[in-house]
Amino acid sequence: MATEAPPDTRERxxxxxxxxxxxxxxxxxxxRRVAGAAGVALGSLTYHFPSQVDLLRESLLLxxxxxxxxxxxxxxxxxxxxxxxxxxxxxxxRIVQESGDRIQQLAEIELHLQAARxxxxxxxxxxxxxxxxxxxxxxxxxxxxxxxGRHARTIVALMYGMGLRRLGTGGxxxxxVADGLLAIVRGAQP
Numbered sequence: 235m236a237t238e239a240p241p242d243t244r245e246r247x248x249x250x251x252x253x254x255x256x257x258x259x260x261x262x263x264x265x266r267r268v269a270g271a272a273g274v275a276l277g278s279l280t281y282h283f284p285s286q287v288d289l290l291r292e293s294l295l296l297x298x299x300x301x302x303x304x305x306x307x308x309x310x311x312x313x314x315x316x317x318x319x320x321x322x323x324x325x326x327x328r329i330v331q332e333s334g335d336r337i338q339q340l341a342e343i344e345l346h347l348q349a350a351r352x353x354x355x356x357x358x359x360x361x362x363x364x365x366x367x368x369x370x371x372x373x374x375x376x377x378x379x380x381x382x383g384r385h386a387r388t389i390v391a392l393m394y395g396m397g398l399r400r401l402g403t404g405g406x407x408x409x410x411v412a413d414g415l416l417a418i419v420r421g422a423q424p
Contacts, residue, residue, distance in 0.1 A: 247283065251289055
């Protein structure tokens with residue numbers, strides 16, 4: 235049985251950065267803290283990432299790359315099944331509930347907020363939201379909702395808002411996502 239190769243230094247640094255951001259926010263990202271968390275020498279960190287902007291951008295890009303791939307898989311799965319409106323709503327709520335890694339969610343929100351302050355991060359943030367909108371559009375397509383792309387942003391806004399509420403209040407349940415989705419879909423149908 236083959237064992238997985240350990241992540242390379244660059245990847246360890248990026249993953250440690252995302253983890254640190256999720257636990258303590260972007261201001262906690264210092265070269266010394268990231269190097270310590272990644273188990274690398276400080277010089278190695280600065281060799282791979284000469285600036286904080288580079289480190290944050292690459293961390294967001296790593297997260298986004300993985301998230302886009304995950305979301306594309308979910309969208310393909312939704313498109314391959316012909317589900318009814320209630321089934322889609324329940325399925326989306328289940329996906330949200332299973333995606334409940336609090337640290338990853340906090341890191342994502344922090345990185346999107348940082349993108350609002352740093353134009354160099356905005357393209358990666360945009361890619362992430364487009365992936366979420368792709369899943370929402372796929373769900374709407376399966377329900378034959380007209381112009382699913384137009385309504386996808388509303389779905390993502392609902393889910394993001396409810397996710398932020400869960401994080402801010404300490405609530406762990408995704409309940410309510412299905413009801414919100416149903417309200418939007420029923421309002422969008424002719």
